[in-house]
Amino acid sequence: MNLLQLLKxxxxxxxxxxxxxxxxxxxxxxxxxxxxxxxxxxNAGILWSEMFPPDFSVVTExxxxxxxECTWSADWACSAGIHGLLETIEIAFLATLFGMLLSLPLSxxxxxxxxxxxxxxxxRNVLAGLRVLPSLVWALxxxxxxxxxxxxxxxxxxxxxxxxxxxxxxxxxxxVSRHPLEAARAMGLPRWQIARYFALPEASNxxxxxxxxxxxxxxxxxxxxxxxxxxxxxxxxxxxxxxxxRYDRALALIIVIYVAVVIIDQISLxxxxxxxxxxxxxxxxxxxEIIPFFPQREV
Amino acid sequence: xxxxxxxxxxxxxxxxQDSPLLLxxxxxxxxxxxxxxxxxSGIGKSTLLRTVAGLIAPISGKITAPTGRGEIGYxxxxxxxINHQTVGYNVMxxxxxxxxxxxxLFSLPGIELRESARNAIESVGxxxxxxxSISQLSGGQQQRVAIARSMVQQPxxxxxxxxxxxxxxxxxxxxxxxxxxxxxxxxxxxxxxxHNPVRVATFCDRVLHxxxxxxxxVDV
Numbered sequence: 001m002n003l004l005q006l007l008k009x010x011x012x013x014x015x016x017x018x019x020x021x022x023x024x025x026x027x028x029x030x031x032x033x034x035x036x037x038x039x040x041x042x043n044a045g046i047l048w049s050e051m052f053p054p055d056f057s058v059v060t061e062x063x064x065x066x067x068x069e070c071t072w073s074a075d076w077a078c079s080a081g082i083h084g085l086l087e088t089i090e091i092a093f094l095a096t097l098f099g100m101l102l103s104l105p106l107s108x109x110x111x112x113x114x115x116x117x118x119x120x121x122x123x124r125n126v127l128a129g130l131r132v133l134p135s136l137v138w139a140l141x142x143x144x145x146x147x148x149x150x151x152x153x154x155x156x157x158x159x160x161x162x163x164x165x166x167x168x169x170x171x172x173x174x175x176v177s178r179h180p181l182e183a184a185r186a187m188g189l190p191r192w193q194i195a196r197y198f199a200l201p202e203a204s205n206x207x208x209x210x211x212x213x214x215x216x217x218x219x220x221x222x223x224x225x226x227x228x229x230x231x232x233x234x235x236x237x238x239x240x241x242x243x244x245x246r247y248d249r250a251l252a253l254i255i256v257i258y259v260a261v262v263i264i265d266q267i268s269l270x271x272x273x274x275x276x277x278x279x280x281x282x283x284x285x286x287x288x289e290i291i292p293f294f295p296q297r298e299v
Numbered sequence: 300x301x302x303x304x305x306x307x308x309x310x311x312x313x314x315x316q317d318s319p320l321l322l323x324x325x326x327x328x329x330x331x332x333x334x335x336x337x338x339x340s341g342i343g344k345s346t347l348l349r350t351v352a353g354l355i356a357p358i359s360g361k362i363t364a365p366t367g368r369g370e371i372g373y374x375x376x377x378x379x380x381i382n383h384q385t386v387g388y389n390v391m392x393x394x395x396x397x398x399x400x401x402x403x404l405f406s407l408p409g410i411e412l413r414e415s416a417r418n419a420i421e422s423v424g425x426x427x428x429x430x431x432s433i434s435q436l437s438g439g440q441q442q443r444v445a446i447a448r449s450m451v452q453q454p455x456x457x458x459x460x461x462x463x464x465x466x467x468x469x470x471x472x473x474x475x476x477x478x479x480x481x482x483x484x485x486x487x488x489x490x491x492x493x494h495n496p497v498r499v500a501t502f503c504d505r506v507l508h509x510x511x512x513x514x515x516x517v518d519v
Binding site: 179183184189198 | 354366367369375376377378379383388392403452454
């Protein structure tokens with residue numbers, strides 16, 4: 001069988017070959033060549049040898065150069081790993097909390113089934129605008145405005161959280177059954193009461209799950225924004241990789257981040273599972289579970 | 300003669316101007332009166348109810364219904380309960396229209412409103428289920444919650460869409476008694492859609508039969 005016969009029998013081969021040729025051409029244009037890869041392999045070997053074994057003194061020894069003041073007496077509590085990780089979790093917590101408080105009313109305004117079309121269109125555009133830039137770029141902007149430190153990190157991640165969480169939440173609110181909303185509308189209730197008392201509790205399980213997901217996401221991203229000086233463990237990582245060139249300590253920090261993310265993933269997964277299991281009578285997320293300081297009186 | 304709570308004059312009902320589901324609907328509903336609407340599925344009974352509730356505009360004609368806050372109560376086909384919440388919360392929702400603004404802002408219903416919700420829950424026999432979530436209740440119990448919500452709301456006009464559903468005769472009888480109590484004791488005008496003509500005839504003062512695009516009154 002010659003090549004022409006083969007292509008006639010399997011025309012999809014033309015498409016696959018086309019994709020491979022295109023990939024080779026683009027790689028050449030971008031300067032990604034086998035030579036470059038070979039050179040990188042050599043550098044990776046050097047980096048590898050300097051990284052191993054990881055130096056876990058980053059979680060035992062007091063770091064004298066912490067970005068924010070550490071007042072704990074225990075040395076390990078003020079180590080780059082633990083202090084940085086705590087700072088990252090604190091930044092993520094504040095950003096998720098502020099982001100949630102801002103995104104909840106915005107998502108109600110953006111939901112088609114709760115707001116007039118003009119308001120939902122404007123709010124959706126605002127939320128889309130906040131999502132245009134990733135949190136890293138927001139962090140760069142806020143570091144320029146407020147200087148390096150956790151404040152820039154909290155503001156950057158809050159803005160990104162509002163955009164991202166707002167979208168997830170208005171989609172959850174739009175997925176609510178129309179029946180309770182119609183019952184409320186027939187009662188003559190204003191829009192905000194329909195949203196607050198009917199739509200929000202009905203979507204509360206999904207919203208709670210999204211908030212937990214966002215917290216987990218913010219912890220992961222909290223490590224990245226530190227690279228541009230916006231606080232958290234990323235700042236220490238950046239210094240060990242750059243100024244200090246201590247790759248063994250950098251690897252130890254990467255392991256700390258990995259372990260923290262895995263633990264938080266598991267906790268978040270088990271909480272979400274508790275509220276999302278529809279097979280059994282899973283405890284339902286109530287309004288007070290989303291914003292605990294809002295009391296909800298039973299009869 | 301007491302003036303009607305609901306008055307429908309030459310109304311056409313439906314979603315498209317060119318093909319209305321119901322034509323020339325005329326009806327009056329007085330306080331304390333129960334009207335049953337029967338007819339086969341998909342003929343436009345629910346659409347009529349949603350139009351009267353003000354959720355859909357009539358294609359033509361005039362509908363005069365109460366317009367004040369909480370003056371219309373509506374129990375949709377699937378009851379319109381908040382499944383993720385408790386019996387107590389759902390019944391309290393009936394009190395929202397008459398709750399002062401500050402109470403609704405801070406989610407702190409006053410003693411009087413809580414008292415009325417408690418009484419309504421007691422009268423539908425769900426006192427031991429106050430903190431149960433709706434999804435844990437049986438179909439009949441959910442229907443009682445919807446009725447209790449209307450009891451707390453005290454509307455002038457109550458519109459109930461298939462709220463008797465596929466209930467067994469014993470439970471349906473209990474729900475019917477509650478509906479009759481709302482009409483006779485609280486003087487609420489009730490319009491109820493049902494698919495069972497025999498059952499409707501047992502408790503409604505008047506029965507309207509939807510045939511094709513027309514509605515005609517049948518003898519009870």
